[in-house]
Amino acid sequence: MPELPELEVTRERLAQALTGLRIKTATLHHAFVLRSVDPPFDSLVGNAFRAFDRRGKHLLFRTDPDTVMAVHLMLGGRLRLRPAEKFKPHRKRTLLSLAFEDGSLLEMTEAGTQRRASVLLFRGALPEHIDRGCEPLDDDFTEARFAELLARGNHQIKTALRDPSLLSGIGNAYSDEILHAARLSPVKLTSRLTDEEIARLYHALRDSLLDWIERIRQACPPGLPASQDLWRRDMAVHGRPGQPCPACGDTIQRISFSGSETHYCPTCQNEGRLLADRRMSRFGIRRRERAPE
Ligand SMILES: [Zn+2]
Numbered sequence: 001m002p003e004l005p006e007l008e009v010t011r012e013r014l015a016q017a018l019t020g021l022r023i024k025t026a027t028l029h030h031a032f033v034l035r036s037v038d039p040p041f042d043s044l045v046g047n048a049f050r051a052f053d054r055r056g057k058h059l060l061f062r063t064d065p066d067t068v069m070a071v072h073l074m075l076g077g078r079l080r081l082r083p084a085e086k087f088k089p090h091r092k093r094t095l096l097s098l099a100f101e102d103g104s105l106l107e108m109t110e111a112g113t114q115r116r117a118s119v120l121l122f123r124g125a126l127p128e129h130i131d132r133g134c135e136p137l138d139d140d141f142t143e144a145r146f147a148e149l150l151a152r153g154n155h156q157i158k159t160a161l162r163d164p165s166l167l168s169g170i171g172n173a174y175s176d177e178i179l180h181a182a183r184l185s186p187v188k189l190t191s192r193l194t195d196e197e198i199a200r201l202y203h204a205l206r207d208s209l210l211d212w213i214e215r216i217r218q219a220c221p222p223g224l225p226a227s228q229d230l231w232r233r234d235m236a237v238h239g240r241p242g243q244p245c246p247a248c249g250d251t252i253q254r255i256s257f258s259g260s261e262t263h264y265c266p267t268c269q270n271e272g273r274l275l276a277d278r279r280m281s282r283f284g285i286r287r288r289e290r291a292p293e
Helices: 004-018 143-151 157-162 172-182 195-219 266-270
Strands: 023-028 049-055 058-063 067-072 077-083 094-100 104-110 118-123 253-257 260-264
Touching: 004 049, 004 058, 004 077, 004 104, 004 195, 067 077, 143 195, 157 172, 172 195, 172 260, 172 266, 260 266
Parallel strands: none
Antiparallel strands: 023 094, 049 058, 058 067, 067 118, 077 104, 094 104, 253 260
C-alpha cells in the first residue's frame, strides 16, 4: 500500500501536471468507487483542480470554490497520467478517468478483486474519518505532541505508529524502517519508552519520512510514481528477511504482527535477541532466518 512518502510525491507530481487545467470529461467506469452522492461526479466537468493536498493516505483534489475529491488507493489502487487520445479503459481495472483540456488524462485503476480503493466528493470541511491523525511532517507536530500521543494508550510501538487515529500516513513498510532507524523493538510497549527513546523515535520518524520522499523524487522518472518495488528494494529491513542488516550485518528477522509481517534486526533493535513469533510462540518456537549460503 502506498504510504506517506509515495503519496507525497504523487501529490507533487499531480500538482505539477494538472493544476489549473479544465476538466473536459469525468467518467465513472465502475460506480462503486464513488462513496458519496452529493455533489454529483459530473459536476467536476468544466472545473479545474486548484490545489492538491494530502491528509494521511487520502489525496485531496480541490476545485473552485470548495469542492474536494478525496482519493484513497488502499492496497491495489493506482493513478496514472496518459494521453487521452490513446486511452482505452480496462474492463475490470479502470475505476474512473478524468480528461483535461491539454489532452492529458488521469486514470484510477485497482488491481485485484477486493474493490477497496475509493473516491469521495464533498464540499467544505473534511469528513471526520479523513481528518483523524496527526500529520507527522507538519510544523506543529513537535516532540512534546508526539510524547502526548504515545501516552494516550499503551500499545506496542509498531501498532502505535500505524494507528491512523494517532498518526497519518504510516503503514507496515515505513514503520519497519522508522523502528530500525530508531533502534527500537517493534513490540516494546509505548508506556515503557524512556524520554530519550521517545526523542530518538520522533527524530527517526521525521528523518525517515523526509529521506524517503527525497529518494522517491530521485528514483521516479517524471510522471506519477508507479512501482513501489523500485525504491523499496533499498529499504534497510522491510521486505528483506534473511538478508544482512546494512547497519550491523546481523540477519534480518520477521515475525507475524497484526495480520502482516514485521521485519527487524535483532542486534540493532533487540540487544541481539529474537522476538517470539505469535504464530509459533505457543510451541515455544523462535524461528531464526538464515542468511543465504
Ligand atoms: Zn542491525
